[in-house]
Amino acid sequence: MAKSLNLFKRENKKVSGAFNQAKWIRGFTIAAIAVWAFYAFVVDKLPDSLSSFFQSWFPASSINESLVWVICALGLNIVVGYAGLLDLGFVAFWAIGGYCAGWFMSDFFYQVNIRFGTMTPKEIPGVHISFWLVLLIGALVCALFGVIIGAPTLRLKSDYLALVTLGFGEIIPQVFYNGENIAGFNLTNGSKGISPVDNIGIFGKKLGPFDLDWKYFIFCCLTALMIFISLKIRSGKLGRAWLAIREDELAASMMGVPLMRSKLAAYAVGAFSGGIGGVAFATHVNGVFADRFTFSISIILLAMVVLGGMGNVWGVMVGALLIAWVNAAGLPAFGDMVNGALGTNINFPSYNFLLFGGVLILMMLFKREGLLPESRLKSLMHETDDASSNVGTH
Amino acid sequence: MNSGSDLLSIKSLSVNFGGLKALNDVYLDLHPGEVVGLIGPNGAGKTTLFNALCGLVDVTNGELILNNKKHDWPKPFELPKLGIARTLQGVGLFPDLTVLENVMIGASIKSKTGLISAALGFDKKDERALKEVAMSALERVYCGGIADRKANSLPYPVTKRVAIARALVSEPQILLLDEPAGGLGAPDIEWMNLLIHNLASQSAIILVEHHMDVVMNVCDRLYVLNFGEVIASGKVDAVREDPAVIAAYLGVSH
Ligand SMILES: Nc1ncnc2c1ncn2[C@@H]1O[C@H](COP(=O)(O)OP(=O)(O)OP(=O)(O)O)[C@@H](O)[C@H]1O
Ligand SMILES: [Mg+2]
Numbered sequence: 001m002a003k004s005l006n007l008f009k010r011e012n013k014k015v016s017g018a019f020n021q022a023k024w025i026r027g028f029t030i031a032a033i034a035v036w037a038f039y040a041f042v043v044d045k046l047p048d049s050l051s052s053f054f055q056s057w058f059p060a061s062s063i064n065e066s067l068v069w070v071i072c073a074l075g076l077n078i079v080v081g082y083a084g085l086l087d088l089g090f091v092a093f094w095a096i097g098g099y100c101a102g103w104f105m106s107d108f109f110y111q112v113n114i115r116f117g118t119m120t121p122k123e124i125p126g127v128h129i130s131f132w133l134v135l136l137i138g139a140l141v142c143a144l145f146g147v148i149i150g151a152p153t154l155r156l157k158s159d160y161l162a163l164v165t166l167g168f169g170e171i172i173p174q175v176f177y178n179g180e181n182i183a184g185f186n187l188t189n190g191s192k193g194i195s196p197v198d199n200i201g202i203f204g205k206k207l208g209p210f211d212l213d214w215k216y217f218i219f220c221c222l223t224a225l226m227i228f229i230s231l232k233i234r235s236g237k238l239g240r241a242w243l244a245i246r247e248d249e250l251a252a253s254m255m256g257v258p259l260m261r262s263k264l265a266a267y268a269v270g271a272f273s274g275g276i277g278g279v280a281f282a283t284h285v286n287g288v289f290a291d292r293f294t295f296s297i298s299i300i301l302l303a304m305v306v307l308g309g310m311g312n313v314w315g316v317m318v319g320a321l322l323i324a325w326v327n328a329a330g331l332p333a334f335g336d337m338v339n340g341a342l343g344t345n346i347n348f349p350s351y352n353f354l355l356f357g358g359v360l361i362l363m364m365l366f367k368r369e370g371l372l373p374e375s376r377l378k379s380l381m382h383e384t385d386d387a388s389s390n391v392g393t394h
Numbered sequence: 395m396n397s398g399s400d401l402l403s404i405k406s407l408s409v410n411f412g413g414l415k416a417l418n419d420v421y422l423d424l425h426p427g428e429v430v431g432l433i434g435p436n437g438a439g440k441t442t443l444f445n446a447l448c449g450l451v452d453v454t455n456g457e458l459i460l461n462n463k464k465h466d467w468p469k470p471f472e473l474p475k476l477g478i479a480r481t482l483q484g485v486g487l488f489p490d491l492t493v494l495e496n497v498m499i500g501a502s503i504k505s506k507t508g509l510i511s512a513a514l515g516f517d518k519k520d521e522r523a524l525k526e527v528a529m530s531a532l533e534r535v536y537c538g539g540i541a542d543r544k545a546n547s548l549p550y551p552v553t554k555r556v557a558i559a560r561a562l563v564s565e566p567q568i569l570l571l572d573e574p575a576g577g578l579g580a581p582d583i584e585w586m587n588l589l590i591h592n593l594a595s596q597s598a599i600i601l602v603e604h605h606m607d608v609v610m611n612v613c614d615r616l617y618v619l620n621f622g623e624v625i626a627s628g629k630v631d632a633v634r635e636d637p638a639v640i641a642a643y644l645g646v647s648h
Contacts, residue, residue, distance in 0.1 A: 232515065236513070236515070236517070236521065237505060237507065237509070237512040237517055237520075237521065237524075238509055238512050238513050240495050240498060240499055241499070241502075241509075243488060243490055243491055243495075244488045244491065244499050247488045247489060247490060247491075248486070248488060250450060250470055251482060251486060251488075252488075252499065253470040253471045254448055254470045254471070254473050254474075254479075254480060255473075255474065255479075255499050255500050255502055255503075255560070255564070256471070256473075256474035256475075256502035256503040256564070257499060257502050258471070259471070262509065265509050265510070265513065269513065
């Protein structure tokens, strides 16, 4: 037996999935500042042709929104990537978060005058709560809703589960859309939406709607927070439970992993970040508008997670940035280029779903594990196509 | 046999899959400190018996006695509390978790922190304790050095050991081993022999195994299944001589 001992020398090398907190925070900060500095100082000074290239292909205005996408995609990644629960209705949380901002950061409820930590002038009635607190409120309300839809669905097999989340993702925005007159009470202002929402206050400064740089840094911080939460939970007890459930639910259960509670926690944490994204988005567009919360958002988020590599935080981030960029800038710019060259008049952005659909099909055929896969998914998706339980019938 | 000291006793267990009688009127007793072998040709129903014990298949008929008390057939999630742990036929590790994480999952029952406190990071002490028991379980199967490797990066024989560490870490009263030596080469089988001997000092074991040398070496008693029925049971030597067994099983080359 002494011989076997030597077979396995202690390896100091960390697992590939392991992360070094100080390192990624430093890298993230540098990247965030570099992007900002580039747009603040460099772009204008570039030669005209280069500068206009950047302005049409990489416009500064689309950056903040892509960060919201990243935040939400990271949340969906917890549900789909970590815990392996298909969720087709994630837009619901984005919407709920948005309406939390609409309700608690505007003059919509003009009947009352409730304020907390806000810089909005006293004369304006309504509920005015500090952006930072509303972030937390929105996130918690969403987490609660995550548990509420999760609870009755968890006994369902995954296909049915997906259908229920799909329904939920349709119902919530519809409620908001038709919430102008709920038994005489105007809950959501219907299709007109709630606008404007209060400005963000930070360091005693009130940010106007056009303080994009500030919002950029705030959204970067929120993104970093989501990355932090994702990585932290992944390396702890809950993350372990999620992956075990994803990989073999029955085996996990036999070892004392609480299936229901772990899955509910996945919904709650995922929804939590959806709420953060929703509140952030409301301040980004300076309002909430019911017709923006469409099914396509759920699908785009799912595409981001799948494209990037389910379960891998960095992969999902890349996937989210890539797809958000294609949507906001890449496809329009490409269309302008083609139309300009050929003299045609094709509306390229309207074909975005054709593009995503095509990309997803290609991915499923050739690179199912995503751009930056979590290594195991690779083996699962290629070797055993029935991802069913190991618990044998042999 | 003194049924008064039964740790586990299965009486007239039947499991049907549609028309197939996978188990028919099967019985099995396990006493504290015992290693009981469950053998039989492929498809005899050995894994099905484990599955019945673990709540993975519906039991058509049968009685279960645990610690001398009648007990319903357990649900999968009840196993840790009942002190039952199992290894799966084949590999059965969680491939994307590290070796250490795999074993920590096996020790879930020892962790008292709720999921919410865990998510908020209030389980440092608990995690450290869990890590410690997991490490010592790994040391027991001589895998302490690979704790940080991903399970899917290990060679097959090593996964078999980690799987055992994952089962023994919860300090079960009853350990169900499904072909722990399956697919191993001679040196690893020798090794598994010693390991099972070692485990027997901690838990009572039911061992399903095709390798007769392991079975003969470590088992106190044997049950032989064929086509879902117990065709022989008793001391190893007696069973070995049983003509029905020779015909059904030992005669068949494996
Ligand atoms: N879930 C199931 N549904 C239908 N039939 C099953 C199921 N599980 C097992 N069987 C059948 O029951 C019989 C017993 O299978 P079991 O896996 O228990 O055999 P085994 O003794 O473990 O064999 P091996 O030595 O090959 O592992 C086989 O005919 C098998 O095909
Ligand atoms: Mg079997």
